[in-house]
Amino acid sequence: MNKTTPQNSLMLAPLLGVTDLLVSGLGVWLVFMLVTGAFGLAMRALRSRLMPATHVAASVLLAATLTSCADLLMQTWSLPWQQHIGLYIGLLALQCVVLEHNGFFLSHWRERLRLSGLFGVLMISLGLLRELIGNGTLGAHLNWLAGATQDDWQGFVLGSDGGLRLATLAPGGLILLGLLIAAWRAWPRPTPAN
Template identity: 35%
Template sequence: MNRFYLLAASLVSLLGATRTLREGVAIGLCAVLTASLHQLLLTPLRKRLARWAYVLASLLLLAALLTCLQLGLRAWLLPLAITLGPYPLLLCLQCLAVDHLLPERGRWRLLATHLGAVFACCLLLGACRQWLANITDVHLANLAPGALLLLGLLVALYNRLRPGPAHPRRQGKL
């Protein structure tokens, strides 16, 4: 399994929180803010702590960041916090995956690319789900299984629009 499959799997926690474009923007901004702050605050600790202490510090930092995020949402944007539910707290899985999978060299550039892709996916999922639910009356789009189906269709469209040579292991043999 490629290490980037785990980063794609971290997108699954965002499927339930992107029913509308507004919710997609909110969860996308929460994901970008949480992951970037997590990496920024862990940078000085990365070489100074042992591996087990680093993992513990990462978990404690994530708990503090996401608690502050949840309290801030409840204090200033209560209706949005109620509609997002527990999904902002699930961003810790994405942050842990990002921290574990990013290489030492080119870490910030790859992190910026990943966070930009996550934000774009949140916007695209939110806009498509809102359009499908409100304009075309496909009520399955408001549910999490509808988001999973829509994500599969978007990935299929991306693969169709971006043709490339198949990996040598996946090519057929005569």
């Protein structure tokens, strides 16, 4: 079993693809928490009953079922929200299978919650920054999460001419993520005394 980090777990695809708006990052993270929580509980019940040869097939079937159900719930709750992030919800099934293979669901629940929370903070932060820089708005389409059908409220408009369009595209998200990682690594940290 690998260390309980989500390395090699394909989290970069939803992180860059869906965080063009704050509501998208928050929404995918909420669905991620729901699907991975249900997947972890179901696999805990099934793991001891499965033969090793059927473990991967069962986890793929379970993950696909859970993400399909989540996608259908999103369609009934808020169709515009589902249309905006629906492609990435399907990737959560693959995410669950990879996390299961890496031993993520065998770790302590506090460690899983910490790592999932860290992923959520990153999703929400990147969505917030990309929306601010790319659109010049804050909280656009938040009514999608509430299931509202009217699109009367467009968020707080901070710039009349929008923003830097590149920030809302996936390459812009990758550039922004790289800049954030570089800033994090350049931030001075106190060193322990010898």
